[in-house]
Amino acid sequence: MTTLFYLAGAIAILSTCAVIVQTNIVHALLYLILSLLSVAVVFYTLGAPFAAVLEAIVYAGAIMVLFLFVIMMLNMGQHTRQQERGWLTARVFIAPAIMAALLLAQLLNVMSQVDYELGLTRVGVLEVSALLFGPYVLAVELASILLLAGLVSAYHLAKK
Amino acid sequence: MALEIGSGLTIGLILGVVIVVAAMLIWVERRLLSFWQERLGPNRVGPFGLLQVVADMIKIFTKEDWVPPFADRLSFVIAPAIIMIVILLSFAVIPFAPNIGVVDSNIGVLFVLAMASLGAYSVMLGGLSSDNKYALLGSLRAAAQMVSYEVFMGISLLGVVALSGSFNLRTIVEAQEGMWFVIPQFVGFVIFLIAGVAESHRLPFDIPEAEQEICAGYHTEYSGMKFGMFFVGEYLGLVLVSSLITVLFFGGWMGPAFLPPIIWFAAKAGVFIAFFILLRAAIPRPRYDQLMSYGWLFLLPLSLLNLLITGVVILST
Amino acid sequence: MYKLIKDTLISQVVTLWGVFMKLFTKADTVQYPDEQPYMFPRWRGRIILSRDPDGEERCVACNLCAVACPVDCIALQKAEKEDGRWYPEFFRINFSRCIMCGFCEEACPTNAIQLTPDFEMAEYIRQDMVWEKEDLLIDGTGKYHDYNFYRVAGMQIKNKDKGEALNEAPPVDVRSLLP
Numbered sequence: 001m002t003t004l005f006y007l008a009g010a011i012a013i014l015s016t017c018a019v020i021v022q023t024n025i026v027h028a029l030l031y032l033i034l035s036l037l038s039v040a041v042v043f044y045t046l047g048a049p050f051a052a053v054l055e056a057i058v059y060a061g062a063i064m065v066l067f068l069f070v071i072m073m074l075n076m077g078q079h080t081r082q083q084e085r086g087w088l089t090a091r092v093f094i095a096p097a098i099m100a101a102l103l104l105a106q107l108l109n110v111m112s113q114v115d116y117e118l119g120l121t122r123v124g125v126l127e128v129s130a131l132l133f134g135p136y137v138l139a140v141e142l143a144s145i146l147l148l149a150g151l152v153s154a155y156h157l158a159k160k
Numbered sequence: 161m162a163l164e165i166g167s168g169l170t171i172g173l174i175l176g177v178v179i180v181v182a183a184m185l186i187w188v189e190r191r192l193l194s195f196w197q198e199r200l201g202p203n204r205v206g207p208f209g210l211l212q213v214v215a216d217m218i219k220i221f222t223k224e225d226w227v228p229p230f231a232d233r234l235s236f237v238i239a240p241a242i243i244m245i246v247i248l249l250s251f252a253v254i255p256f257a258p259n260i261g262v263v264d265s266n267i268g269v270l271f272v273l274a275m276a277s278l279g280a281y282s283v284m285l286g287g288l289s290s291d292n293k294y295a296l297l298g299s300l301r302a303a304a305q306m307v308s309y310e311v312f313m314g315i316s317l318l319g320v321v322a323l324s325g326s327f328n329l330r331t332i333v334e335a336q337e338g339m340w341f342v343i344p345q346f347v348g349f350v351i352f353l354i355a356g357v358a359e360s361h362r363l364p365f366d367i368p369e370a371e372q373e374i375c376a377g378y379h380t381e382y383s384g385m386k387f388g389m390f391f392v393g394e395y396l397g398l399v400l401v402s403s404l405i406t407v408l409f410f411g412g413w414m415g416p417a418f419l420p421p422i423i424w425f426a427a428k429a430g431v432f433i434a435f436f437i438l439l440r441a442a443i444p445r446p447r448y449d450q451l452m453s454y455g456w457l458f459l460l461p462l463s464l465l466n467l468l469i470t471g472v473v474i475l476s477t
Numbered sequence: 478m479y480k481l482i483k484d485t486l487i488s489q490v491v492t493l494w495g496v497f498m499k500l501f502t503k504a505d506t507v508q509y510p511d512e513q514p515y516m517f518p519r520w521r522g523r524i525i526l527s528r529d530p531d532g533e534e535r536c537v538a539c540n541l542c543a544v545a546c547p548v549d550c551i552a553l554q555k556a557e558k559e560d561g562r563w564y565p566e567f568f569r570i571n572f573s574r575c576i577m578c579g580f581c582e583e584a585c586p587t588n589a590i591q592l593t594p595d596f597e598m599a600e601y602i603r604q605d606m607v608w609e610k611e612d613l614l615i616d617g618t619g620k621y622h623d624y625n626f627y628r629v630a631g632m633q634i635k636n637k638d639k640g641e642a643l644n645e646a647p648p649v650d651v652r653s654l655l656p
Contacts, residue, residue: 026235026288033281053270061277062307068284069303072296124266125327196499200506442496443489458485 001045008041023084029067036060047122165261174262178251182395187212189395189437196441223384228290231381235289240386243282243393247400250275254403255330257413257421268329269321272404273314276359279397280306283361283368286390287378298377301448302361302368308455309358309365315463316351319344319470320408333412342409344473347466349409351459356405358451360397363440367448402432516594518620521579523595524570526610527588527619534614535589535626538565542581542590550574551581560635562627568613572598573606587626591619 015035022028036059043052132140163170187202187209194201202209227236253268255261265271280303287299321327323344324335332341342349358365369377379390406412406428413421446454507514516522529535538555556566581590600606618624633639640647 024232026232026285030235030238030285049267050270053267053274056274057270057277061274061280061310065277065280065284065303065307068281068288069300072284072288072300072303125270195504196496198499198502198505200504200508438493438497442492454485458481 005042005045008038008045011035012038012042021088023081023088025071025080025084026068029064029071032067033060033064036064050123050125050128163259165259165264170260171262174251174256174260175248178248178396178399179392182392182399183213183217185395185398185433186216186391188433189440192434192437193441196438217388220385220388225384225386228292228381230291232289232291235285236381237386239282239286239289240382240389240393241282242285243279244389244396246275246279246282247393247396250400251403253329254400254407255333255412256403256425260422261330264328264330266326266328269317269327269332269408272400273310273317276313277306277310279359280310282390282393283378286382287368290378290381292381294375295378295380297374298368298370298380302378305358305361305365305367305451308452309355312351312455312459312463313355313359315460315467316348316355317408318467319348322467322470322474329407329412333407333414336411336414340409340411340414345409345466345470347462348470349405351463351466352408353405354459356401357436357439358455360394360401362394362398362436364443364445365451367445367451370445398433398436399429402429402436405429405432516596518594520594520596521577521582521592523572523593523598524575524581524613525591525593525615525619526568526613527591527615527617527621529625529627530618530623531625532616533562533627534564535587535624536565536568537563537587537589537626538568539563539586541584541586545580545584547578547580548574548576561632562634565610568610569607570613571607573603588619588621588624591621593619 012035015031015038018031019028019035022031036055040052040055040060043049043055163173190212191201191203191209202212205211205215227233250272252262253265253271255264283302283306284299287295287297287302290296320332320341323341324332326332326335335341361368366377369379371377374380379387382390403425406425410428412428413425415421415424415427419427527535536553538553540553540555543549543551543553550571551569552571553568554566555563557563577592579592582592585591598606627634627637627642629643629645631639631642631645
């Protein structure tokens with residue numbers, strides 16, 4: 001399980017890097033899907049099968065499909081690839097790299113203070129549901145109202 | 161040597177049998193379709209034409225494996241592999257018999273749904289990387305269709321999950337000891353059936369590959385074994401949906417004891433495979449907007465209502 | 478609501494049942510090479526040249542068939558025997574062009590060219606589809622057994638002068654003043 005965890009984590013990091021440097025947008029999306037799936041595996045090894053499957057269904061299965069759908073609608077070709085290559089200069093990376101390094105330092109600082117162990121408890125579907133409809137029911141309701149608003153506005157836009 | 165869940169022998173047997181069944185379906189479907197259309201079908205190669213599959217395979221393996229020069233090579237090659245991998249992985253959670261299966265997973269139903277949603281990539285990438293307008297149209301249709309019908313597929317399953325109280329397919333089968341779930345969940349069964357046809361994009365919902373409108377849809381540019389993988393992948397999807405219906409609504413391996421459980425499972429799944437072929441023989445293809453409005457305006461409210469009533473009944477008893 | 482259910486569900490179930498019951502009906506297929514289908518006598522298939530009841534060639538090389546042919550697949554050359562009968566020196570049909578329309582048969586004044594119920598004419602080499610007179614000519618009379626052009630037509634040949642054909646009046650003597 002530990003090996004699987006580190007393997008999936010490494011794949012997630014590598015494929016996320018590949019998303020950034022890839023000039024072909026379809027390939028970049030494929031790497032993003034791969035990254036999300038490996039994050040799902042990480043969740044699974046950490047003892048959260050429900051979160052893992054939801055990651056695969058919602059992110060990799062639904063949201064990325066919509067991304068790909070939009071890319072199909074746009075006319076991507078050789079010229080977009082050249083444009084991407086023009087943007088990918090070392091100078092562009094400086095500011096994001098500094099910010100990401102700061103974040104990483106903060107994260108390492110926090111994580112060094114927490115004592116954690118791999119695969120301690122398995123959080124199944126029942127536990128997640130009990131939490132969602134118990135202490136966090138207000139958050140769930142608020143999220144559903146947000147989604148309803150999105151639905152209504154999408155309907156309004158489509159009607160026009 | 162005894163068969164048990166997760167042993168190497170069982171996994172190998174399941175993989176082999178599933179792929180052979182999917183390949184044989186090429187012949188079964190052509191034969192059944194022709195009977196329903198008052199024809200004879202392929203009957204020249206071997207007894208009853210049984211060796212037609214072998215002939216087809218030899219032909220498809222020896223064809224030129226052609227990648228069009230304008231295609232995006234990476235996505236073009238992995239697209240047919242995705243559908244095979246994803247559907248074969250889904251078979252891992254199907255309980256074929258008390259002692260036959262690959263894993264006994266607590267998230268079986270969700271795993272199948274996740275794999276089904278990943279299956280959409282195969283169709284989309286195949287069409288997008290072909291750089292062909294008909295392929296693109298086909299994959300646009302496929303994307304919208306599969307994403308929409310996944311929703312109804314998931315919601316129609318939830319009634320069964322609520323009744324059995326588990327996402328584990330094995331527990332779901334055992335919960336049907338007294339009564340098959342098709343009786344309390346008939347509406348869910350019908351919605352799952354329709355969504356299953358749409359999800360495996362077979363006729364009458366083969367809008368992504370409608371020959372009369374858009375050539376062959378997303379696999380217009382495919383030939384040889386890459387096309388063969390799409391082709392066998394479609395039949396694998398058919399077997400998967402039939403097995404799922406059997407497991408979720410028709411008591412899986414349950415049946416009178418004079419036959420072994422696996423035979424009961426195979427018989428029930430076979431009936432549904434034949435039913436899907438009958439659907440193909442009888443029902444014409446709807447228009448694309450009809451498919452979409454039928455899904456969102458009829459199936460979605462119906463499945464939500466079904467879930468609501470199921471919940472009320474469970475809570476009140 | 479009832480109409481929706483009727484259109485979406487009941488009509489589909491009725492269709493499914495109807496198609497399912499076809500399982501128990503006999504197939505319409507004729508297993509062709511093993512089982513020969515019945516060909517109707519007036520089927521327009523392979524073209525032949527027939528002979529009259531006396532065993533002579535019916536074709537008088539009038540070229541009407543070649544003119545009528547919409548795809549120009551018939552070629553022939555007129556020649557004349559010493560007894561005055563016309564006949565084709567060569568008669569060639571290119572079956573790779575022929576569309577079996579039967580116009581040649583309708584155009585023929587002597588019932589020489591006829592279409593038969595034979596349709597198995599595939600060849601491996603395209604040149605083999607060009608049939609010459611010896612391939613086309615048969616020994617019988619084809620579909621019209623009693624017809625003999627030179628017996629009914631007014632054409633003068635050896636042993637048959639003008640006015641000697643069936644139902645033919647003797648030629649009018651234009652130099653005579655009598656009616």
